[in-house]
Amino acid sequence: MGTLDNGAFGHLRGKVGNLVSYTLxxxxxxxxxxQTAKPPTRPKLANYQKMAVVNAFLKPILPLINLGFAFAVQRTDRNQHNEAVSYNKRFALQGEYPDIEMDYSKALVSKGELPPAQSPAISKLPNGVEFTWQIPADMTYADLYNRAMLLLYFPESKTAIFDLSGARRSELRDFIPLEPAQLTQTIHAYIAFAGDDRLSVSDSVWIP
Incomplete structure (x- = not known):
C-alpha cells in the first residue's frame, strides 16, 4: 500500500498498483x-549473476565504499554503492555465465583524484599484515598528510577487514592485525588514500 506524505499534495511513498515510489x-x-511471464533470457541471467557477484564483494565493505566513492558521485544524483556496482560490474568481472567471478586485480574500492599509492606492497607477519608504500620526491605537502585506507578481503568467506583512517602517507607503512587462522586464507589487499576532508580520495590499488 502506498501513502501520501503531507496529504493529497505530498509525495507518494510505497507501492500503488504497478508503481513504486521511493526517495533517492x-x-x-x-x-x-x-511484469513478464517469459523465462529470463541468457543475457538476463548473466546480468543477474554479474550483479550478485559484485554485490557479494561489496557487501562487507560498504563503509569503505561510502567513503571511497564519495568524490565520484559529488554533484550527481548517483550514490556511492550504485557507482561502485557500476564500475566493478563493467571492469572487474571475468568469465562467462554461469561461471562469472570477480577479477580482484581490477576491482576498485575507491575512486578519486588524489595521487594513488606508489609501489605498494604487503608482508605477512606472525600477527598480521604490514602495508608499505613509497612517495615521490615532488609530492605536495598536503598529499603527504593523506591518510591510508586499507582493505584485506577474504574471498573464501566473503569477509573483510578494513581501516578507513590509517597512517599518514608520509609514514610509509601501516599494519592490520590478524588472527593466525586468517593468515592462512587467501587475501586480496587494497590501499587508497583520503584527505582530511574525507571527500578527496585516490583510486585504490590492488596489491599482489
Whole structure:
C-alpha cells in the first residue's frame, strides 16, 4: 500500500498498483514495476549473476565504499554503492555465465583524484599484515598528510577487514592485525588514500 506524505499534495511513498515510489538522494522517484511471464533470457541471467557477484564483494565493505566513492558521485544524483556496482560490474568481472567471478586485480574500492599509492606492497607477519608504500620526491605537502585506507578481503568467506583512517602517507607503512587462522586464507589487499576532508580520495590499488 502506498501513502501520501503531507496529504493529497505530498509525495507518494510505497507501492500503488504497478508503481513504486521511493526517495533517492532527497528526490521522490516513481517507477513502474515490470511484469513478464517469459523465462529470463541468457543475457538476463548473466546480468543477474554479474550483479550478485559484485554485490557479494561489496557487501562487507560498504563503509569503505561510502567513503571511497564519495568524490565520484559529488554533484550527481548517483550514490556511492550504485557507482561502485557500476564500475566493478563493467571492469572487474571475468568469465562467462554461469561461471562469472570477480577479477580482484581490477576491482576498485575507491575512486578519486588524489595521487594513488606508489609501489605498494604487503608482508605477512606472525600477527598480521604490514602495508608499505613509497612517495615521490615532488609530492605536495598536503598529499603527504593523506591518510591510508586499507582493505584485506577474504574471498573464501566473503569477509573483510578494513581501516578507513590509517597512517599518514608520509609514514610509509601501516599494519592490520590478524588472527593466525586468517593468515592462512587467501587475501586480496587494497590501499587508497583520503584527505582530511574525507571527500578527496585516490583510486585504490590492488596489491599482489
Amino acid at each position: 538522494n532527497g528526490k521522490n522517484v516513481v517507477r513502474e514495476l515490470g
